[in-house]
Amino acid sequence: MDRLQMRGISKSFGGIAALRDAAFSARAGEVHALMGENGAGKSTLMKILSGAYDHEGGEIVVDGVALDIQGPHDAIAKGISVIYQEFSLARHLSVAENILIAEMGRTNLLDSAAMHRRAGDLLRDMGFSDIDPRQIVGDLPVAYQQVVEICKALSRDCTILVLDEPTAVLTNHETEKLFDLVRRLRARGVCIIYISHRLDEIFALCNRVTVMKDGATVGTWETGALNHDQLTQLMIGRALSDFFPPRTAEIGAVALEVRGLMAGPMVRDVSFTVRRGEVLGLGGLVGAGRTEVLRALFGADPRQAGQVLLHGKLVKIGSPREAVAAGLGLMPEDRKQQGVLLNLPIRSNAVMTPLNPFLRIFGLLNDRAERAATEEMRRDLRLKAASIDADVGTLSGGNQQKVVLMKWLVSRCDVLLLDEPTRGVDVGAKAEIYRVINDLAARGAAIVLVSSEMLELIGMCDRALIMRAGRIVGEVAGNDMTEEKIIELAMGRENVH
Amino acid sequence: MFTEAARPGLLSLIIKYNIWIMLALLVAASSVLSEHFLTVQNIYNLLRQLAPLALVSIGMLLVILTGGIDLSVGSLAAIGGMFIAMMMPALPFDGAFALIVCVVAATALGALLGAVNGILVAVFGLAAFVATLAMMTIGRGIAYMMSNGQPVRFPKELPTAQLLQAFGNKGLPGLGAPWPVVFALVIVCLFVVLLNRTSWGRLTVATGSNETAVRLAGLPVWKYKFLAYTICGALSALAGMIVTARTAVGTPVTGVGLELDAIAACVIGGALLSGGKGTVVNTMIGVLVLGLIGNIMNLLSVPAYPQQIIKGLIIILAVLLQGVAPRLTRRV
Numbered sequence: 037m038d039r040l041q042m043r044g045i046s047k048s049f050g051g052i053a054a055l056r057d058a059a060f061s062a063r064a065g066e067v068h069a070l071m072g073e074n075g076a077g078k079s080t081l082m083k084i085l086s087g088a089y090d091h092e093g094g095e096i097v098v099d100g101v102a103l104d105i106q107g108p109h110d111a112i113a114k115g116i117s118v119i120y121q122e123f124s125l126a127r128h129l130s131v132a133e134n135i136l137i138a139e140m141g142r143t144n145l146l147d148s149a150a151m152h153r154r155a156g157d158l159l160r161d162m163g164f165s166d167i168d169p170r171q172i173v174g175d176l177p178v179a180y181q182q183v184v185e186i187c188k189a190l191s192r193d194c195t196i197l198v199l200d201e202p203t204a205v206l207t208n209h210e211t212e213k214l215f216d217l218v219r220r221l222r223a224r225g226v227c228i229i230y231i232s233h234r235l236d237e238i239f240a241l242c243n244r245v246t247v248m249k250d251g252a253t254v255g256t257w258e259t260g261a262l263n264h265d266q267l268t269q270l271m272i273g274r275a276l277s278d279f280f281p282p283r284t285a286e287i288g289a290v291a292l293e294v295r296g297l298m299a300g301p302m303v304r305d306v307s308f309t310v311r312r313g314e315v316l317g318l319g320g321l322v323g324a325g326r327t328e329v330l331r332a333l334f335g336a337d338p339r340q341a342g343q344v345l346l347h348g349k350l351v352k353i354g355s356p357r358e359a360v361a362a363g364l365g366l367m368p369e370d371r372k373q374q375g376v377l378l379n380l381p382i383r384s385n386a387v388m389t390p391l392n393p394f395l396r397i398f399g400l401l402n403d404r405a406e407r408a409a410t411e412e413m414r415r416d417l418r419l420k421a422a423s424i425d426a427d428v429g430t431l432s433g434g435n436q437q438k439v440v441l442m443k444w445l446v447s448r449c450d451v452l453l454l455d456e457p458t459r460g461v462d463v464g465a466k467a468e469i470y471r472v473i474n475d476l477a478a479r480g481a482a483i484v485l486v487s488s489e490m491l492e493l494i495g496m497c498d499r500a501l502i503m504r505a506g507r508i509v510g511e512v513a514g515n516d517m518t519e520e521k522i523i524e525l526a527m528g529r530e531n532v533h
Numbered sequence: 534m535f536t537e538a539a540r541p542g543l544l545s546l547i548i549k550y551n552i553w554i555m556l557a558l559l560v561a562a563s564s565v566l567s568e569h570f571l572t573v574q575n576i577y578n579l580l581r582q583l584a585p586l587a588l589v590s591i592g593m594l595l596v597i598l599t600g601g602i603d604l605s606v607g608s609l610a611a612i613g614g615m616f617i618a619m620m621m622p623a624l625p626f627d628g629a630f631a632l633i634v635c636v637v638a639a640t641a642l643g644a645l646l647g648a649v650n651g652i653l654v655a656v657f658g659l660a661a662f663v664a665t666l667a668m669m670t671i672g673r674g675i676a677y678m679m680s681n682g683q684p685v686r687f688p689k690e691l692p693t694a695q696l697l698q699a700f701g702n703k704g705l706p707g708l709g710a711p712w713p714v715v716f717a718l719v720i721v722c723l724f725v726v727l728l729n730r731t732s733w734g735r736l737t738v739a740t741g742s743n744e745t746a747v748r749l750a751g752l753p754v755w756k757y758k759f760l761a762y763t764i765c766g767a768l769s770a771l772a773g774m775i776v777t778a779r780t781a782v783g784t785p786v787t788g789v790g791l792e793l794d795a796i797a798a799c800v801i802g803g804a805l806l807s808g809g810k811g812t813v814v815n816t817m818i819g820v821l822v823l824g825l826i827g828n829i830m831n832l833l834s835v836p837a838y839p840q841q842i843i844k845g846l847i848i849i850l851a852v853l854l855q856g857v858a859p860r861l862t863r864r865v
Contacts, residue, residue: 108749109748113751124743124746124749125743126738127742128809129738133735137739138752140732140736140750141736142732144731144733145731145732
């Protein structure tokens with residue numbers, strides 16, 4: 037019988053279902069892959085397992101007993117640990133103190149020698165005798181910090197271990213060592229749930245794989261019974277819905293041209309052009325460098341090389357201020373941190389740009405002109421708000437995104453860089469944002485759209501560039517623009533076939 | 534497995550021991566500038582003056598380690614100093630036992646007010662800056678109200694008071710080390726052990742380093758924060774009593790600006806205001822650095838106002854050394 041069984045799990049956020057009757061089960065002594073597109077519900081399911089979220093329906097059964105998990109700490113006490121990409125380690129403390137932190141609370145005087153011995157034993161057991169338990173965690177490389185995090189879970193008798201994209205931050209060699217560690221844990225009967233986008237890792241390491249899609253479980257297979265193509269099909273197999281509004285924009289002259297852009301390790305020699313009225317997609321896995329391209333273009337991150345031409349003229353953009361002055365607008369990935377000021381009203385957000393055209397002499401605000409312009413945009417964008425004096429924090433995610441757009445409309449930006457514009461907004465708001473994007477394109481704006489959702493790329497873009505490891509690895513357009521093709525490019529041919 | 538190797542170069546040594554180097558430089562400068570500096574008498578005087586700041590800085594360090602800040606230390610010191618001055622003559626008995634009763638009572642009062650800070654921050658989740666800012670004005674108000682704003686003098690012939698003054702002004706028989714300094718040293722040693730050798734100490738540091746990690750270990754984060762503020766309050770009251778012992782008068786203006794010196798000492802000693810990093814020993818070096826700066830300038834007869842500017846500049850220098858220098862050595 038399976039050690040862990042999750043049955044009929046449902047969860048919704050603000051009326052939007054994130055999980056619908058999802059099921060998952062895993063055995064002791066296996067590595068079980070959990071796969072699916074971004075937004076398929078993997079993380080939500082694991083957060084329910086780890087006690088970070090409540091679930092609305094269904095049950096979690098471990099060893100035949102239904103568990104009521106009260107919170108993250110309770111989950112850990114019940115032997116369920118999740119290793120996230122961001123570790124919960126006290127960076128200023130030693131390795132031993134971190135591993136044995138829970139036990140420290142149960143004694144008064146510390147026996148450091150004994151602690152170092154125990155932590156050292158655990159590390160040696162895991163094949164990491166080169167980690168000194170006395171070392172300060174913050175001084176360790178990321179891969180070792182991950183090992184410390186895993187050892188911490190083990191010291192608390194963790195029997196169900198969830199690894200969330202553990203290799204995202206590791207080099208190949210480090211990945212090998214991590215795999216050894218995972219296999220060792222499997223041999224001891226730990227039940228390991230492994231989340232990764234890298235297909236080759238799944239086939240190298242996992243016994244079984246469960247695929248999720250749209251908040252539901254597609255099914256569970258023995259890894260050996262599948263090949264790369266079949267697994268890819270299972271993850272994406274859905275017809276392109278007619279969810280996207282029709283496009284009527286006319287494609288005009290080249291608005292933005294980027295030549296040989298280099299910025300840090302995530303942007304390597306990126307070149308492309310976008311025309312007026314065109315929506316250019318920028319696809320790829322999370323961490324492929326898409327956001328970094330936009331940030332470098334916008335002057336938010338330093339550039340090492342590259343030229344940017346706007347409407348055929350070379351422009352120098354060293355800061356976001358210069359970018360806006362040149363006619364670029366950025367809708368950032370993290371709306372609440374970088375896009376809007378939640379506790380200011382809509383109209384203040386709308387004119388919060390270095391190019392506020394409503395300023396009077398000495399930079400005094402022109403209240404009446406601002407209000408009139410904001411009211412007009414509110415009608416234009418069909419912004420749902422009680423009034424333009426409402427705080428942005430009271431709006432829904434989709435409407436907040438519209439406020440972000442407002443300030444670029446005010447500044448008359450005609451090249452818009454949109455970074456995951458529909459992340460975290462509900463389906464209705466998504467359609468609204470798509471409509472606004474199409475409207476802007478129809479008015480002659482050039483749009484660069486970064487999205488992790490392949491359907492969005494296919495539905496919205498005239499063509500899409502796919503990035504991998506900081507480089508553009510291919511372009512898809514027209515009938516070529518399929519989920520299979522995009523995944524293949526994003527993961528690398530060698531990884532898919 | 535990993536190629537990241539530590540580089541033990543001269544620069545990293547300088548960075549690692551930057552406050553020790555700073556202290557050494559200041560001592561050297563003082564000795565050159567004045568022949569009176571390296572006399573036992575001057576050193577003892579200097580340390581005697583620094584004893585209250587040392588106590589308060591330890592309390593401040595505890596709070597800073599948890600990621601908080603305590604602005605009320607100066608006010609609580611004033612209350613401690615006033616309270617003991619008023620309580621000694623009021624007791625129906627006197628002598629050593631009476632002094633102990635007074636000290637314990639005043640310390641408990643400081644701890645109580647500190648505990649209020651702790652509850653506001655750890656239980657009600659108020660920002661430490663705000664909660665202790667409020668306590669700072671409340672405490673100062675209490676100190677003024679205790680005597681209508683007047684300094685409190687106590688009868689010199691009272692045996693309890695004589696003991697207190699002896700503590701403030703006399704030293705260890707033979708060695709001559711002032712009692713306040715000896716007392717501060719004992720407290721320093723106590724907290725070195727508590728912070729490094731007990732789980733309470735390590736988890737207090739862990740709370741400031743990563744609260745989530747402590748919470749996920751099933752440990753009561755609020756308790757570590759609460760205790761830090763409580764202890765800080767108690768140490769502040771003790772510091773105020775030492776001031777009263779030295780000057781033989783309790784005044785409500787004791788410790789104005791003390792919180793800034795204590796924060797400066799922690800920061801010079803390398804403590805991170807975001808929590809998780811800082812040691813008692815380094816903080817004491819910070820106290821000495823601050824004290825030496827003042828001492829040098831007094832020896833050079835620098836007027837009081839420029840002194841403040843120079844002190845500020847040296848704080849900036851110390852923090853730059855810690856913050857910027859590591860960035861220079863860490864190249865990608």
